[in-house]
Each structure stands twice: as structure tokens, then as C-alpha cells.
Amino acid sequence: MNPYFKFLNEIGTISENTFKQLSNLSEFKKYSSKIQLAEAGKIPSKVFMLVSGVLRAYISLETGKQHNKRLYSAPSFAGALTSMIKNEPSIIALETLTDCEVIEIDYHGFKQLCENNIEINQLYAKVLELAFIAYEERNLDLMTLSATERYLKLKKQIPGIEDIIPQYQIASYLNITPVQLSRIRKSLK
Template identity: 50%
Template sequence: MNPIIAFLNSFGNVSEDMFAELKEISVYKKIDSGEQIVKLQEVPTKLYILLSGVIRCYLSSESGKDYNKSFYLPISFVGSLTALIKNKPSSFVFETLTACEVYEVDYKKFMDLCKENSGVNTLYSKVLEVVYMKYENRLMDLIALDAKGRYLELRKQVPMVETLIPQYHIASYLGITPVQLSRIRRKLDSY
């Protein structure tokens, strides 16, 4: 089975016809490492299905320090959801950490398709539920876990995190310094 169809079917039943309609409003793209697919204060018009590679979502402070909010691995939906829904500038930057392959989906056409096709609308609702649950879990981790616990949770979610994502990005995501992350990793390795 096509891995994209299998991924979409994890949210609900996606027929071949529905997949064809979704593919019609999508464009396959290869993107180099270090490209910003959503820029800060840009009003986005696209959402993405990540087929290969790693993308990060981050916020920059006024002093220029980056704070990683999320990492996206294949196969997943990627996009500045609040900015897309509100048609407002994005508060976040989405940047490829590696070369990536994506389907770029026109958000307006996707929303039009949701109005026309109840199956696509149901799929969108299911995706939003999963996105919200991931957000809620991330918030719980930040509130309830110490740095070591957050790191262990990240390693559970992304088993090869050290080989996929640079240490300074991991540290930023965990809300700690790279030095603190090195100490945590050293302690874990000594067990």
C-alpha cells in the first residue's frame, strides 16, 4: 500500500477517490537542508505532508535566540496551523534540518475540498484531534517532567534523535543548554 494512503488511513478511511482529490491540490517537492518553508511573519498559504527528512518549528526571541517548539519526522503534517486558520502572519519559522521530500498542499483549496467532501472534512477533524493531543502531551511533559525526563520522552518519540537532530536544537527543544544536555547524556551513558 502507498505509505501516504496508509498514513492518511491512520486517521480514518481514505478512499482512492478521496486520495486522488487530495493529490490534485498537492505538489510534490524536494527541499534542500536549511530552507525556511514558513518564514517569520509570513502569511502562509500551504501545509505540508513530510515524506522524508526532518523539519523544525521554532520561535526567535528579540535577542535572536531560537526556541525549538517541534520537530517533524516522516510521515507527518507540517504547517503553521494558527496562521493558516486565521490567515495571519506566522509567529513561528518552519525550517528543514535535512533535505526533505514533501507534498505541498494548497490550504485554501484543501478547505474548499472540506466543504465539498464530508470524508475530507472528517479526515481534517481527525488530524486536528491528533495535533491537539500531541500539543497537550508536549505541554504535560514541559510541566511535569524535569530535563532528564523530557529528554527520555523525546528519545522514546524519536529513537535516533541524536543522529537526526543537532544537539543544540535538542537542548533548545528541551528548554536547557547544550552543556546541560551533555551532562544528562553522560549520566545516562554511565548507567
């Protein structure tokens, strides 16, 4: 069985025919690290199904500082969803932090397919639910968990992350400084 078909069926039930229709809107690509998949200031048109690797969604502040909004590991969906839905330029950029394999899905074609295919429509609803859950959990974590607890949770979500991406990227995601992260890591040894 195709692993992507299997992954999609873990989210929602789709037939092989529907998978073929979705495949017509999709393209498999490999990227090296530090590649922009979506740029801030532009209206995004692609949703990314991350097959392997780690990527980040981030914002750049006027000071030049970047803040990681989300880290994605495979398998997952990534994209500047709010900007695509509202058809507005995004303030969020997507960048690969490691070598990545992704399936790029044309968002507008996907939305058109939603109108005519109940399986795709239900899949979209499930993906939106998962995105909302991740968003809410992230916000609650920032409000209720200590930096150490957030770090331990991230290590559980992305095993070996400290060996995969730079520490400053992890610190940015945790909303702490690299020095604070270093202290946390030292205290856990």
C-alpha cells in the same frame, strides 16, 4: 498501495477518488537541510505532510535567540496551523533540519474541499485532533517531566535523533541549554 494513501487511511478513511482530489492540491518536493518551508511574519498557505526527514517549528526572539516549539519526524503533518486558520502572519517558522521529502498541500484548496467532501472534512478533524493532542502533551511534558525524562521521551519518538540533528537543536526543543543536555547525556552513559 500508495504509501501516502495508506498513511492518510491510518488517520481517517478516505476513498481513492478523494485521494485523487487531494492529490490535485498537493505537490511532492525534496528539500536539503536548513531550508525555510514557512517564514515568520508571512501568512502561510501550505500544510506539509512530512514523508522523510526531520523539521522544526520555531520562533525567533527579539534577542535573536531561536526556540524550537516542535520537532517533526516522518510521517507527520506540519504547518503554522493557527496562522492559517486565522489568516494572520505567523510568528512560527518551519525549517528542515535534515534532507526532507514533503508533500505540500494547498491549505485554502484543502479547506474548500472540506466543504464539499465529508471524507476530507473528517480527515481534517482527525488531523486537528492529533495536533491538539501533540500540543497538550508537549505542554504537559514541559510542566511535569524532568529534562532527562523529556530527552528520553524524545529519543523514543525520534530514534537516533542525536545522530541526525545538532545537539543545540535538541536542547532548544527540550527547553534546556546545550551544556545541560551534555550533562544529561553523560549521566545516561
